[in-house]
Amino acid sequence: MKKSEVSCKLLDETSALPRPLSMCSCRNRDDQTVVSNFGGCLLQSRSSYPYFLLLAFETGWIIRSAALLLLSPIAWVLYHFLSEEAASKLLIFVAVAGVKMQQIEMLSRSVLLKFFSEDINTETLSVFSSFGRRYIVTKTPRIMVEPFAKEYLGALGVIGTELELSRSGRATGFVRSPGILVGEKKKSVLKATFNAVDNNLHVGLGDRKDYPSMSMFKEVYIVSSSGPKSKNPSVLRPIIFHDGRLVQRPTPLVALFTLIWIPFGFLLAVIRIMAAQILPLSVLYYVFPFLGVRIVVTGTPPAAVSGAKKRTGVLFVCSHRTLLDPIFLSIALRRPITAVTYFISRLSELLSPIPTVRLTRYRQEDAKNIANILKHGDLAICPEGTTCRSPFLLRALFAELTDQIVPVAMTNKTSMFHATSSGSWKAMDPFYFFMNPFPSYDVTFLSQLPLEQTCSGGKAAHDVANNIQRLLGRELGFECTTLTRKDKYLALVGTDGSFPVIRGSGYICKTSTSVTTH
Numbered sequence: 001m002k003k004s005e006v007s008c009k010l011l012d013e014t015s016a017l018p019r020p021l022s023m024c025s026c027r028n029r030d031d032q033t034v035v036s037n038f039g040g041c042l043l044q045s046r047s048s049y050p051y052f053l054l055l056a057f058e059t060g061w062i063i064r065s066a067a068l069l070l071l072s073p074i075a076w077v078l079y080h081f082l083s084e085e086a087a088s089k090l091l092i093f094v095a096v097a098g099v100k101m102q103q104i105e106m107l108s109r110s111v112l113l114k115f116f117s118e119d120i121n122t123e124t125l126s127v128f129s130s131f132g133r134r135y136i137v138t139k140t141p142r143i144m145v146e147p148f149a150k151e152y153l154g155a156l157g158v159i160g161t162e163l164e165l166s167r168s169g170r171a172t173g174f175v176r177s178p179g180i181l182v183g184e185k186k187k188s189v190l191k192a193t194f195n196a197v198d199n200n201l202h203v204g205l206g207d208r209k210d211y212p213s214m215s216m217f218k219e220v221y222i223v224s225s226s227g228p229k230s231k232n233p234s235v236l237r238p239i240i241f242h243d244g245r246l247v248q249r250p251t252p253l254v255a256l257f258t259l260i261w262i263p264f265g266f267l268l269a270v271i272r273i274m275a276a277q278i279l280p281l282s283v284l285y286y287v288f289p290f291l292g293v294r295i296v297v298t299g300t301p302p303a304a305v306s307g308a309k310k311r312t313g314v315l316f317v318c319s320h321r322t323l324l325d326p327i328f329l330s331i332a333l334r335r336p337i338t339a340v341t342y343f344i345s346r347l348s349e350l351l352s353p354i355p356t357v358r359l360t361r362y363r364q365e366d367a368k369n370i371a372n373i374l375k376h377g378d379l380a381i382c383p384e385g386t387t388c389r390s391p392f393l394l395r396a397l398f399a400e401l402t403d404q405i406v407p408v409a410m411t412n413k414t415s416m417f418h419a420t421s422s423g424s425w426k427a428m429d430p431f432y433f434f435m436n437p438f439p440s441y442d443v444t445f446l447s448q449l450p451l452e453q454t455c456s457g458g459k460a461a462h463d464v465a466n467n468i469q470r471l472l473g474r475e476l477g478f479e480c481t482t483l484t485r486k487d488k489y490l491a492l493v494g495t496d497g498s499f500p501v502i503r504g505s506g507y508i509c510k511t512s513t514s515v516t517t518h
Contacts, residue, residue, distance in 0.1 A: 019222065022123075033135070033202050034127075034133070035205070035217070037206040040207040040209070040210070041205050042124050044119050046207065049075070054250060058423075059096075059107070062262060067094050072252050084180070084183075092163070092175060097171060097172065100170050101169055101170065106423060106493060110244065112147075112148065113148050113242055114239050115249050116145075117239055120236065128205065129153075129154065131203065133156055136155045137181065137189075139180050139181045142161065152239075159190065161181050162176040187212070205223060207222060207223050208222055240390050240481065242390070242492075243422050247416055261416065261437070265437070268291075269431045269434035272292075277353055284353075285334055292437060293439055294439070296441070297443050297444075304378075313374040315379050315404060315406070317407050319472045320386065320394075322419040322429065322433055323348070323420070324430055324441075326380040327353060328443055338355050338356060338380070339354060339356045339357075339380045340359055340373075341358055348427055380408075383465060386485035389418060392480075393472060393473050393479070406445060407475075409446060410441070413440045419433030422492040446472075449467075
């Protein structure tokens with residue numbers, strides 16, 4: 001954004017006429033206070049409807065999201081012809097009534113962050129970020145906006161609509177006094193808040209509709225609804241971990257198409273999964289494209305070992321995108337490859353076309369089991385420890401199992417549903433992948449590591465792991481990180497992601513999960 005050097009002069013002692021945002025100087029603002037509206041200002045869209053629909057889908061799936069979609073015409077009429085406050089109350093009630101506040105807060109942190117970041121008005125954000133003290137005001141419930149505002153926008157506080165709670169800690173669907181923060185209610189709350197916090201209000205940011213509630217500011221700037229937006233503004237740090245099933249921002253049209261598609265998509269997913277169970281993997285490679293599943297294989301993997309030949313099995317080290325990584329690896333190889341896993345659902349075990357070994361998390365026992373597998377054949381492992389949707393690689397954990405290591409760069413594309421989850425039933429992950437109309441998987445086999453780059457060649461285990469991570473990142477165009485599975489689960493669900501395990505020798509079973517801890 002080109003920053004004007006023209007400072008706005010006050011027209012009188014109490015208020016200023018609104019000026020275009022382009023006239024706001026960003027110099028020497030470190031000790032000044034800015035208050036910005038959220039929707040229609042920091043966000044391109046003024047409507048909160050997509051974010052309520054995201055909550056409805058994650059908390060009530062088809063029933064709650066369908067109810068919200070059916071009531072959207074009523075909300076539209078209320079907003080345009082009766083009362084913006086009444087429209088907001090209707091959406092809030094349907095989206096959150098009966099939902100635990102803890103779950104709303106978790107979803108705000110794990111699901112809404114990504115969609116907020118994709119709707120950011122970069123021009124407004126550049127101005128907002130130049131101030132030392134930043135506050136946000138919004139008609140959206142504060143609990144939905146606060147994680148993003150504080151962690152990614154650097155806001156000191158959020159003044160928003162407050163939800164009413166029941167004794168059990170659930171949202172009743174109603175709002176606390178003074179109600180939805182629009183019009184005069186917003187103005188009165190701003191006065192009450194900032195008379196106690198800051199007697200020197202410098203700048204207010206909003207759109208044309210917000211100006212009447214911002215008359216107490218020395219400078220008022222109006223944001224154009226046609227300003228530029230970016231999916232990854234340079235002023236925002238990247239969002240590496242995010243959850244939720246929906247890929248696209250659910251506008252009413254997108255939501256309508258998604259809900260209509262779900263029954264057909266589920267039936268299609270069942271057909272695709274049954275095909276994977278019935279057909280040999282060598283045949284499935286040619287059948288999947290006819291079922292709408294695209295598989296792109298690049299590179300030349302090592303050939304399968306025949307009975308007359310003897311060698312240690314190859315360890316295929318894969319980047320981890322979904323639970324289906326080892327299955328698509330096996331399809332690309334045209335033969336089943338054993339995979340290792342810590343935790344999977346029983347449903348996934350029943351539906352998988354490939355064998356796995358369940359690990360115990362006891363290092364010596366697990367190393368013994370893996371060594372035994374490699375004596376008899378090849379093995380797949382995803383050393384990141386958990387899936388990551390964004391173009392980042394988490395820190396690799398395994399490297400000292402064998403000197404026969406082939407890195408495999410794996411990624412996938414979905415248009416409607418994400419095939420990973422941290423906060424919902426993980427047994428549905430394969431179904432969600434195959435519910436996409438035309439999902440795809442890219443499997444790229446890199447060259448086998450030379451002996452001198454393995455532990456047998458004198459390299460430390462962590463050096464081997466870091467090298468593999470760099471090779472996979474370079475091939476995929478992803479950024480390597482030092483984040484681990486624990487970091488992901490702490491960010492998304494507030495735990496370290498541990499599951500209780502029973503000590504034992506491990507056993508071979510059937511599963512569709514990935515080869516790492518979940």
